[in-house]
Amino acid sequence: MVERVKILIIGYGVLGGAVLDLLSQSGRPYDLHVGARNVQQASLRANVSRYTALNLGHHPTIEVMHMDLMNIEATAERLAALRPDIIFNATTLHPWWIMKQLPADAYQQIDKARGGVWTPIDIVLVRRLMKAVREVGLESLVVNASFADVTHAALAAEGLAPAIGIGNVANAVPGIRLAAAHLLGCDVKAVDVRFFAQHYVSYRMPSTGTTDGAPYYLAIYREGRRTRPEELDHDEIFANVAGQFRRVGDLTAQLVTASSAAAVIRALADRVERVVHAPGPLGLVGGYPVRIAPAGISIDLPEELSLDEAVEINKGCQKFDGIEAVESDGTVRFTAESAEIMRKLLGYDCDAVALEECEDRAEELAGKYAEYRRRFE
Numbered sequence: 001m002v003e004r005v006k007i008l009i010i011g012y013g014v015l016g017g018a019v020l021d022l023l024s025q026s027g028r029p030y031d032l033h034v035g036a037r038n039v040q041q042a043s044l045r046a047n048v049s050r051y052t053a054l055n056l057g058h059h060p061t062i063e064v065m066h067m068d069l070m071n072i073e074a075t076a077e078r079l080a081a082l083r084p085d086i087i088f089n090a091t092t093l094h095p096w097w098i099m100k101q102l103p104a105d106a107y108q109q110i111d112k113a114r115g116g117v118w119t120p121i122d123i124v125l126v127r128r129l130m131k132a133v134r135e136v137g138l139e140s141l142v143v144n145a146s147f148a149d150v151t152h153a154a155l156a157a158e159g160l161a162p163a164i165g166i167g168n169v170a171n172a173v174p175g176i177r178l179a180a181a182h183l184l185g186c187d188v189k190a191v192d193v194r195f196f197a198q199h200y201v202s203y204r205m206p207s208t209g210t211t212d213g214a215p216y217y218l219a220i221y222r223e224g225r226r227t228r229p230e231e232l233d234h235d236e237i238f239a240n241v242a243g244q245f246r247r248v249g250d251l252t253a254q255l256v257t258a259s260s261a262a263a264v265i266r267a268l269a270d271r272v273e274r275v276v277h278a279p280g281p282l283g284l285v286g287g288y289p290v291r292i293a294p295a296g297i298s299i300d301l302p303e304e305l306s307l308d309e310a311v312e313i314n315k316g317c318q319k320f321d322g323i324e325a326v327e328s329d330g331t332v333r334f335t336a337e338s339a340e341i342m343r344k345l346l347g348y349d350c351d352a353v354a355l356e357e358c359e360d361r362a363e364e365l366a367g368k369y370a371e372y373r374r375r376f377e
Contacts, residue, residue: 003029005269008084008140010035010067010129012042014097014251015145016090018258020046023265024053024060030269032060033082035067069125075132079140086268088261089129089144089162093362094121094369097251103376110372113341115147115199116322119332120353120361122147123154127358130160141268145261148280149199149287149314150323150332156283157330158355163268164297165280169195169287170260172202173277175247179240180220183232194219194302195277196310198286198317207249209242210235214320215313219302226302267292275300285326286314330355346372 007023007030009016016034023030036042043064053060067078069091079087096115099107126146133140141163144152148165155161173195181188196217205211218234220227247253260278267274273293281290281297288310289300299307315325322338333352342348346368353361 004031004061005029005086006031006033006082006084007086007088007265007269008033008035008079008082009088009090010069011090012036012045013090013095014254015258015261016088017045017048018255019088019090019261019265020049020062021052022258022262024049024062025056025058026262026266027058028266028270030060032062033084034062034064035078036064037066037068039064039066069128069132072128072132072135075129076135079132079138080136083138084140086265087129087133087140087142088265089126089142089146090261091125091129092122092146093124094118094366100250102373106372106376110341110345113338113345114320114322115203116150116318116332117334117338117342117350118365119147119150119154119323120350120358120365123151123355123358124362126151126162127155127158127160127355130155130162134160143261143264143268144280145257147199148278149285149318149321150280150326152280152283153285153326154330154332154355157328161283162280163282164264164278164290164292166261166264166278167257168199168279169197169202170263170277170279171253171256172197172206172241174256175206175241175245176218176220176237178245179237180227180232182240182244183236184222184227186222190223192221192224194221194289194300196286196288196305196313198314198321199279200317200321202287205238206241206246209239211238212320215316217305217310217313219305264292284311284314285318286311288314 034042046062046064126144144162144165152161176193177191181191201211201214201216263276271294275291278290279287291298291300322335324333324335326332331352331354339351348368
């Protein structure tokens, strides 16, 4: 008898719903559960996944339950009763696409502060989830979608880091593979990459064709053989990613993020050895190629790159994303430039946020942003 893997998806929005669709259509023996504050709406969304899967010849098992991550005690009780093998957190207090609804000029101004300054909002729900997991003593593998490049390293100070993140670095890899295959004149199936980069590079490069000087590390393989620098120019690869292989940047692109999440979840659930790209593995800053195996998770390093060197690349890159440092006690310190932009635009004065301050800071930041947004309504 095939062992059924119990997977809990918390959140049923754009990302959580898409991941539920992909897992429902996998044909794998997964028991899928959805945790949500609004059970009625989540049930309607789960039915979309059921209908779609049935049309494709799959018969997924999906159950919906009430879950509010702000209530740690109630969440712990739910987790203790369900005891999922894998938990996927698809929740956030502030989806990235909300800012895209601003007028173009207003968005461009606030985007200059970069993604790191929103860390207080990103960390609240996943921190409460991890507290609930630890309270129950579960060995569930937690996969987190909320800015894992930074939040995991901060939560590691409390022993609360999820196992691995999704998206970000992974979202850039398909474009790099397509561009490299095009330039090499070969089938994309022959091309593999190992890409080390923090969120900033994976976010900016596909739209601009450049890293803007932010550090990264990229190794490209053709039929398992490492290509030489003279065979492939990184600038030419990146230009093609932003050119011929450019993708839409709106909510439709969440399908790419969802597929990266499904790849991570399936690798963990199927208990086979696979290499994926993901942010925040093992509580590290930034993004890495990650080897997922039955024995556990490890960073898949090329021979010439050490783990310390890979971490330093990501630490250097995160400064371009508005993060000066993630300190050993979990405090996230912002760059002076990003903090100043937030002071000027929103009246939000915050140079650093400690873990115990994150909820108050998140509430303040959300309020300041709401005021900013109302100026353009």
